[in-house]
Amino acid sequence: MTEEFNENMILEINEGDKVKGTVQSIEEKHVVLQLDGAKYDGIIPISQLSSLRVENAEDVVKVGDEIEAYVTKIEDKEEDGHYILSKRKLDESESFETLQQKFENGETLEAEVKEAVKGGLVVDVGLRGFIPASLISTSYIEDFSDYVGKVLTLKIEELDQEKNRVILNHKVIEAEENKALKSERLQNLEEGAVVEGEVLRMTNFGAFVDIGDVDGLVHISQITHDHIDKVEDALSVGDKVKVKILSVDPENERVSLSIKAALPGPFETIDEKFKVGDVVEGEVMRLANFGAFVEIDKGLQGLVHISQISHDHIGNPSEVLEAGQKVKVKILDINKDEKRIGLSIKATEEQTEDFDTSYLNNQTTTDEDAPTLGDVFGDKFKDLNL
Template sequence: MVNDTVEKPTAVEEGVWIEGPDGELVPDYESSFPEINEGEVVHGTVVRVDKDEVLVDIGYKSEGVIPVAELTIRRSVNPADEVALGEEIDALVLTKEDAEGRLILSKKRARFELAWKKIEAAAESGEAVIGRVIEVVKGGLILDLGVRGFLPASLVDIRRVQDLDEFMARELRCKVIELNRSRNNVVLSRRAVLEDERKEMRQAILDRLSPGDVIEGQISNIVDFGAFVDLDGMDGLIHISELSWSHVNHPSEVLDIGQTVEVKVLDIDRDRQRISLGLKQTQSDPWQQVLDSYGEDDVVEGRVAKVVTFGAFVEILPGVEGLVHISELAAHHVENPREVVAQGQAVNVRILEIDGDRRRLSLSLKRVEEGEQPVPRADGAESVHETPNLVLSEEAFPAGGATATMDDEGELSEPEIESDPEADAEPEPELGTEADAEAEPEIGIEPDADAVPEIPAETTADIEPEASAEPVEDVEAAGEPSVEPASAPNDDSGAELEPDENPSS
């Protein structure tokens, strides 16, 4: 008969038997559990998911508890969205036994520790890391790398991104450009990854292009000094001076971001990998139209673009302006160009000189004969006005008829008010400001009591917006009656005005 009685051990066997409180040997159950320490990362299986915690079996004597706040670095999450029953996860031991005897674990801190090791290795090697966008914040994006990584808006793409929300929940490959473990600070750059990918494309573009080529691209950015064009692999610059044949105050006047344009390659710096582009070179040069269609002594039509103290600039074609010197405005002596022309006024002028090399035109208004027709416009556009009947004779001017006739046939009726007061009150402050030698004796001759109070108002209104006629008209209309007699110094016909002094009053 077999003896089934189990004999008790007579000596302690390490890992199997231990001596109990009463001196008896009992099984060593503790030795069958893995040894864990706080701060250690353990591996386990999710056995339960509640709304405020997750239970994980790590093979210890009790199941580990992960509070919802220790699941992820994201805020306000549902535990069921982070883990699933039966999923194997890593967790860091926070407390082996809390006040309630529970083993407290942290999934996010385990990821944090593991992620830092990967991030540090990636930063040293220059390799990219992958993270999911979990937040859009002011100035950039927050990526979940196991730690919170910050991706500045300027480094999200090669071009500035207008709407960062489109990247929400997307996985992005980035390079680590700044790392600070003590502050848990990780700064990323997706642009660096994209630029690396485009290096080969950039070199291929540089090898393919040559100065003089006309290519198509898309406006990627607009700055004060020009616009950048995406050439499907690298950006080229259109300097503001190469945007248009006419003057451009800011590139945004001509281009919009995202606009497709045809540009000409002006220069390629292969060492610095820079391409200079031109937009106006793909458009017809208006100056070439002038050289081909116009000649000296031709009468052409145009519109006054700007009035200055020494004359007026007239635009005869879009992007082509010529100067009518003050001496060429009228047959009589003109103290102020605004006596004769106003900004925006349509006029006929005679071409005195064409300087194609310097791109300069000298024009004359007084040499256009009454009824003389202008030559057809070089650009084929519609006429800016009907041919004016300019009567600027010496006999008519003292009585104000010449200036009035010109104004009546212009586009605006305001110059009728403008003629006499401008000739009277405006020259004194404007020429005084210019320190013109001719103005000094005139100011001394002008002691009229009525005109003196008006000069400060005219000075303020006229000097500041010198290039524009509109502000002057408002002031002149208000000051007309009081400054009428001051027109006498314009020529030697002042005696004729005495019988009709200030007829409008």
């Protein structure tokens, strides 16, 4: 009666059933489970322990652990039968249900990075999830292995249960975080403040500088006090620079910056180099009908009024000067407040004669040419009664 009763109590197990058992032993290539009420023990091949790659079964299970798994095959032998089980399939099935719900609701999930492989990262989301390199970060990643062991917040990019395909996205999370940080940073920026930044990239019209979660444009005209034709003449990517915040437009996420406004202007330090009365060399930068503008140092241009160009009378500065010409000038006046310098070219040249005496050299005086008293006094004598 006892044997008949025990046989009737044996649990009927079929392929596809979900069973629960206790880890009895851990072998090199598989794990043995004792299934309560079952005819045979269950065997989970190491490849079916997890959706992730497992080198050593002891890394994921230990003796005494209670495990659920699907029955994938029944090897029915009188003396040595057993059930082939897959914990992996059960995990994947349950995980797909959870992931499908999160995917449909647009929810995020957290997962630990288990491995860095060619082309991206492998994460554990109850099954093997993959983050392609292009979806890891908004920044360039040189070494993917730095992410191993980190827990990342992710969004599901693609989900296909038939192909056992789970594609995840961390870049979109990073982008949302960056946008929030940028918005907060923009609100806290103060126009007129001087901050440090790093040159990110350059264009033909200026340079974009990162000032911490925000980048702003330094127009080419705001790079230096000197005139430059190309941004590359003054800056390189990676340069650390001080910039002054000229304007902030939070709505359009635009920030205008100036490097030259954060530097001492040439007029601020002019006293260290020049004083009234100095004679210096300069370059004619441009001409106007009222005079010539001459640069005596970087960022320092002064006006030579037309009356100060030559001792001779001239109708237009272009009669004696041209752009690019080197000239000596005397500093007549420095007005730091109005950023003006008065210069003179003629003050550096000696005037040999006060008036034109050339006509004298062409005359020979004779008695006949000498003026008479009549020439000098004319009609003055006719009124006299001599």
